[in-house]
Amino acid sequence: MPAMVEGRLSIGAFYNPHLAEPLLRAAGVVDHLSMADPPAADDAAFPCIRDRFPLLLHDYLGQLSDPLSDHALARARHLQETYRGPWVAEHFQCLHTQDGGRTLDYVFPPLYTEEFLSRFVANARVLRDAVEAPLVMENIPGFFALDYAQMTEAEFLRRFFDQTGCGLLLDLPHIWLAAHYSGRNPRAYLADFPLEKVVELHVAGVEEDRDLEGPWIAPTPPTQEILDLALWVAERAPGLRAVTFDAFAPSLTADVLLRAVEATRAAFGV
């Protein structure tokens, strides 16, 4: 199983099974692949993909606002044994009710409170121990403001990383959106983020959404503004090892994926 490139940034994308063949032909362009879903039983290309690319576990392993079940921990361990990536990713999210009867089925941030901080710290440690690999955590944007927060997102993240030693997977479209919907500049929004903890960056585009009546994440190449922001963060992130084009959708084409990765490589001079 190949290892991540050493001595420079690894520039990769998400594994989209319908694009397996173009990805295999583009092995010189795409350095690594993130896995959002386990390989399907009938995915004939996956053994070649696993032989060709370093793989990063970026599945839904469970919401760390709640203790993970034995089943979820065993599944996470199994996936990491399959991929053997240098780190495992999860999200700062809480999208299911405690009784499991209601779900948003989409990333959604927790309330930034002391109670949630304690919950995430405790459950992240358990997950990290279970997978026996470093854990990185991804930031999630909100779309509306609730008056229940006891701290900012930046403080929540900083304290979490200080207490756990986990790494930060900084999703830049998420930052751009959080800044946009709070009426701030993205760099000002990032001012108090623990950028020294960043291990991986996500880049992608944004598009107008009819329901939101504003921009949201889209499986499109990163805008120049996102790439400029990525470079700005990279200058402040000595532990940065990988940049991943964050798009995982049946509608994604090989052309868009490869253009996005090539634009990212060009921006970073890789």
Place this chain on the structure above:
Amino acid sequence: MSEARSQSDRDLQDKVITYLVDATVRRSSAGLPLPPDQAQRASRFARFLARRYYRDRLARSFRYSRRFGASPEAFVDTPAFDAFLDDCVLGSLRAAETVGDLLVEHFRALPAPGPWWNDLLEYERLFFLQAATSENTSATEFPRPVPSARCRTFSWDLPNLLLRLKSAEPTGQELRREVTLLFSRTHLGRIYVVEVDEATTAVFHAADGRRSPAQIAATTALSAAVVQQVLRGLAQVGAVVASSKG
């Protein structure tokens, strides 16, 4: 906020999730105490979530009918779907039934590609009910069906018809065969579609939450041992909630 603060933050998060999931909660005074501009944003986000959720489930469930020009994803951009969003409880069985019925009605207006078209749409509708229902079912004194689980007899051999459609092979009269399929979903989200025999069909229909296993055996004229075995199998595939008495 003092009333809200009397709960744990985790309970409060559940309230936020429920607010986003349930249009009736958003309309009621028992919803979240949000200022009007943020409440409007939350409503927009809720519509975004619901449209995304049903687009994904429809695309996954109506995989075969799309081969004949039907576009399940496009349905979520119709006025009929917009109207549905105003009352939607995301992930509820009722919402899944509404969306499934609306889509099938829409597709039935298309030229039928074969005499099995209505059976295929019914198969996909029942699959969709599993994919788009996330509600829990708690155990009761006696075994009862999970609300989204369905047992249906088709006039066409659906398992073989789907194989033929997948490989673009001809579909002829030789596929006309009655077949009874059970559609279910486990609490971990795994969907099952399995062909079942008469005994399993009978136990599934008799396990209505009011009959004990012994009464199910009497109703179906099956032995107690067979009923227990079938109930275990039905529970494993998420079709029946086992008795709370174990």
